[in-house]
């Protein structure tokens with residue numbers, strides 16, 4: 246057998262090891278033996294050539310599925326919205342992405358045109374309050390029309406990529422999206438309006454989260470109004486301790502039965518057993534923290550163990566996972582550990598360097 250025929254057929258057809266074995270009517274282990282150079286029966290070689298021919302004469306939609314498959318473990322430095330337009334339709338098993346939350350965590354997280362001084366952390370009061378406001382950049386009262394447009398502009402931003410996500414996913418393919426508590430509903434609406442079905446909202450339960458709510462009594466104390474400070478003891482401004490982050494679970498509709506869709510595309514159902522093995526539970530609230538030495542690559546980093554569980558839940562081995570807002574490459578690391586392929590796109594070259602390093606560390 247020509248060396249690498251099995252690998253070539255898998256790359257060109259986009260078939261998983263199991264799906265190719267099924268098509269050839271053999272056990273997957275047999276395929277591994279042929280791939281490692283063991284004599285392959287002529288009938289099997291012919292069958293694989295037929296599959297290659299069929300794939301190269303197939304309509305562009307099918308052919309291009311393979312181009313995506315060839316993007317094995319690619320960390321791409323590009324705009325994740327524009328780059329998706331170059332990917333073929335129906336080619337991706339899962340999109341797993343921690344998108345910008347639109348809460349002004351950093352410059353990359355500012356997705357609207359609001360430049361009023363309070364939002365930018367530059368009002369007189371905020372300047373007096375110091376770094377905390379400057380960094381957090383959020384509308385304090387939502388009094389201006391520019392503040393009130395922020396959620397709408399976030400929806401508009403999500404709508405720039407949601408239709409492309411739908412296009413590149415296989416029928417039944419999953420989009421798992423980390424989105425912030427404040428604007429997640431706008432993300433869900435944009436996904437729905439693009440044609441996704443919203444299946445569930447999972448919660449990532451974080452072991453550590455800091456309570457930042459400001460003490461009202463402290464404000465009165467600073468003003469010298471001590472009676473008011475005593476009266477408002479215990480009252481705070483801001484949020485409760487943010488111990489969970491929502492994860493949107495949406496999927497691309499499929500036209501056949503779920504069983505047929507699984508045979509055709511290997512996506513649509515979910516692997517509860519694998520999820521349970523990864524998380525220790527069956528619940529849509531998932532506890533996960535960072536392993537020792539794991540954190541510190543990105544200010545919005547997510548634990549690889551959590552991402553692994555989500556990948557195991559929705560995909561089979563060898564599947565293509567896409568992350569258009571990849572940051573420090575946590576999704577790519579998780580995909581590699583689960584033996585999936587990953588196309589991770591990030592536009593900041595510094596983060597791309599970190600992501601590549603994290604992936605290459607896995608090889609050593």
Ligand SMILES: C[S@@+](CC[C@H](N)C(=O)[O-])C[C@H]1O[C@@H](n2cnc3c(N)ncnc32)[C@H](O)[C@@H]1O
Nearest residue numbers: 324325343543545546547570572573575591592
């Ligand atoms: C929430 S962070 C992802 C962090 C990641 N989960 C991790 O563990 O490192 C979102 C990332 O999206 C990137 N980003 C924002 N807009 C982008 C765009 N249009 N194209 C590509 N990357 C983008 C930001 O630079 C940021 O690193």
